[in-house]
Amino acid sequence: MKKKSIGQFLSESREASLVIVLIILLLVVGIINPSFLSFTNIRQIFLNNTLTFLMALGMLCVMLTAGIDISITSTLAFAGMSIGLLQKYDVLHNTFLLFVIGALIGLFCGFLNGIIIAKGHVAPIICTMGFMYIWRGMAYVISNNNWASGMDVAGFSDFGKDGAPGPYIILIIAYAVFFFMMKWTRFGRRIYAVGSNTEAARVSGINVDRTLTAVYTIMGLLAGLAGVLSVSIYASAQPNMQYGKEMDVIAACVIGGVAMSGGRGSVAGTFLGALIIAIISKALPMVNIPNFWQNLIKGVIILAVVILNVVTQRTIERQNLLRREM
């Protein structure tokens, strides 16, 4: 009983500390440059980072099962490129159908990941690395190195242009669904169970393989959706889109307190982590730090957060030990 309360306290304090960091960040930036807190600016922060916000949810699920998925941006590129080409060659211009097709492509990619990891017992990083190459290569192959330009996706890009409500609605729905799912549905709890102790989960009757497959499928679905959104928001589709951005998504989860060893993490923490990364990249130019410092500062913050976490964890454990000895 007591142990549980400590665990609860820890997980709560992680999000609380993130909120404190966030408030300090906002205050500092807001004082130096008040226009940062304007509605337009905040709206743009979300719009520019919709993809990270969206995919961080899937990455949360994957990392909860102690896995990792580095193929997401390739899936994104493949799905995005596919629907870009559909419009380029005038096959389809219906926004809704395009979303469905992109999501289905992502779903398929994720399912392949899941089935190989669950049934083939392949290390997640290796399997998704393979598909990272395959889908990125496929994006180049199907497009034959061409772009789908803003003209090609003209009507479709209205959905995600600055000021349109589309991306926000998708984000809100996604976060609401995941918040509910991870906390109150059997499936969500199963993910936590598999992540904290796979063997115990298997013994207690959870179909581990199916849960794993489902997790990667969800990740693929979100990556596919992000691909469609990316085409809509940036009004173009190119095969190298969002290259290397999967690390941003993983970093958002890590800052948000998702443990890579599985079993620990929350939707709220993920949101805060993604928000902190988003704010840093937007705030730097507004407080007169040139943009080229962005990566350096981002990297230092990521390392600082994880190291700080380890240090606090160690102090807590040491205190617990002391208490027990007394």
Added chain:
Amino acid sequence: MAGKSGREISAMPEGGLKSKLLSWEGALVLILVGVNILGVSISPNYNITNVLREMPRYLAEIFMMFGMGYILVLGDIDISVGALVCLSGTVTVLSSNAGAPFFAAVLICLLTGLIGGMLNGFIATRFTELPTMIVTLGTQIIFRGIAEVLFETWGNGGGTASMADTKGLMLLAKKIGPFPISFFCVILVGIVMITVLAKTTFGRKLYAIGSNKTAAYYAGIEVEKIRFICYSLLGLLSGLCALFLLTATFGSNTTTGQGFEMEVIAMCVFGGIATTGGKGNLIGGFIAAFIIVCLRIALGQRNINTQLILVIIGLMLIISVLVPSISSALSANKKKKAA
């Protein structure tokens, strides 16, 4: 002392693993031959002179493959090496442009790599609770970030810089007979690294740590010290990679080395090194690296959509890691039928 019933099962994996590893390297050699036959058959220009001429561009990565093999055998991973190549290359180009003699620039290049690797090793060994993936994810962003800052503050900006004085690099890019110097360097480094991993106590300690870190610790192996050495070594090799990359590109930009880390890990895994640690050897990785290089050159000459290579690498990777579990499933099926 294999008994009749229960013993057999526990004794089987060892024999099975050994023969599998042996046959895997044999298979890799066959694939290498096959790739070369493919190259000759699809392109009239695919001959040894042309291949060796195009090789230096791709050879540089192989240096890092050896270091990454050590890290993977330890059961760790390092995804910061691509960014470290970018940083080392950038520092070298900028310092050379600022007037450093070539000899000093080479030293600076290797030193930058070494320091970067030591930083990785320091964090990874001081905070052992952290997965190395996270540590190197952080340093990856930092290394590239430093390079970006250097371009703007020290270089001419624009995120790119080219070497003004290329005399020294030209010297390094020379050929001995048809073979480029970097080819000999790769072979030399390869022989040393393979021997150290396979034949010395240091190498065997790596396998011990990779199979069971706690057991290795209690057996008196200085786990953290060895991990630190391996990270530093990989950093040094990244510097070496940056140097030989410069002999092909004569400059550096913010995207230099992007994706190298994954390609290097892919070479290792394709060569039979398990990311879970304690398995595989560098010879497999070495052959796998040349398979990928030859495939690249062959497809590049044929002017096939060069990105098709990504699909092929990905497929090879997934098939190679699926082979063990498929074969074990098949043999389990056979047993079931026999029983």
